[in-house]
Amino acid sequence: MDNTMVIELTDLTKAFGSTTVIKKTSLEVQNGEIFGMLGPSGAGKTTLVKMIAGIEKPTSGELRLFNEKMPSHRLIRQIGYMAQTDGLYHDLTGLENLKFFSAMYGMKGKKQKERMEEVLELVDLTAYKQKVVRNYSGGMKRRLSLAVALLHEPKLILLDEPTVGIDPVLRQSIWNELYKLKEKGMTILVTTHVMDEADKCDRLAMMREGAIIAVGSPDSLKEETESETIEEVFLYHGGGKYEG
């Protein structure tokens, strides 16, 4: 089971009108790993994640999740997606948000209630669940957003820049949560433009201008290029300047 491919992209491309955002891309993400996508903004990370989440249609190429072809209604249930925008209803309470989104996944009754408490516990928001989201701090909103993405117990979690604009303490706590999820057997794909976060991933793909320029574990990437840091690896492969 461990070696099953959770995500398989084959020659995937995406174009908006005449601009190609994702050039022919192939990628494999294995079961149970934390896979990072590193690259400057504009590299196409978000577009790639959106295609995997089923929100954006690929222009060409094939996309398979859990050995099944996307898009598929059945697969959608296996995915938890946390976008860059919080995607929360600001005039509802935290609990009301969770209730609404869990209903979208057909959850109800005791199961729904238990699951809501579980994710609230996980992101440490139990004490604030009755508060209206408008009054949440930025970090609390990010955590609630993560909680929503985890509600329906997805096997694959897609996180688009989950730590952007978040203080180091909170960033650490989000990463701790990701490790917890990994232990539970979830596969996690996380995008970031912060180099030191890339070190925390099992494997990572470096993206630049709509193409993947390198794939591997942080250590092997460093070894191959005889680099000390991820940043050097990026410079080695990309050749260009890095403007995070």
Added chain:
Amino acid sequence: MRVKAITVRIIKQFFHDKRTLAMMLVAPLLILTIISLVFNGEDSVPSIGIEQVPEPVKELLKEQKITVSEMDQGDAEQKFREGSLDAWITLEDNQPRIVLEGSDPGTNQMVLNIVQQAIQSPGQKMKPDVEYFYGTEDMTSFDNFGPVLIGFFAFFFVFLIAGVSFLRERTGGTLERLMGSPVKKSEIVIGYLLGFGFFTLIQSTLIVIYSIYVLDLLMIGDFIWVLAVTLLCAFTALSLGTLLSTYAHNELQIIQFIPIVIVPQVFFSGLFDLEAISDLVSWIGPITPLYYAADALRDVMIRGLGFEEIAINLAVLFGFSLLFSAANILALRKYRSF
């Protein structure tokens, strides 16, 4: 220097937001043109039916700016129902009798003046019996355009609120989240209709009750039909508002739909004399939802008509809602790959 920088920045921003620029420059011209076409059209010519009217009076009537044709009372009543006749005049025992269609106080007054002039030969005082087919003598202008306003306000506010809240769904990322969940696009649209429908029902009931019982608006027909029309009108506004919000990037652009979508409807909904509107733009009315809502509301409130007579209007409004909702479901496709 700073003033200059601010000035330049604002001018540049305008040029980057072409739609706002166009709205500022073009919308006033568009609306003024519509207004001029609505008000500068030919004066509406009252259409009057006569029976057994003495020749001299007939001649005098024909000299007036009206259309005169012979018909009996049965025909006249039929034409009143169709809305193609304004008055019917006859002579009973040497006493002129005028039956007015009655739903528009302005037209009533105009017809009465014309007829009085025609039959008032010098030295002869004749007071005609005046009857009203619809409405009463006491009917005010508010009674005439009040029903249109009920429809208008229900439409206007629901359109704005629905448009903005659906827009927020997109800009706040919640729509994206929904699209990543197993929910069906039709479920979102129907959910919106029902959720807003709840408040729309309250709003419509309140508007109708207040207008009739507090503002004393003329109300002859059945309350339930007024409510039904208002509700359907609001549903149309709701589905149109959510549909158009797809084409707006921010709240300002929703507001910009007002001069394009709302204002023209007002001109063609019957607040102004529809018969006097220039042929150049008279086709606009029948493609706007408010036209049907206003017509049905007047039919019920002023003319006391029931379901059979407003069924077509209700069906058209329902059709509009259905059409806009279907278009909205299609528009949502761009937010999802399946």
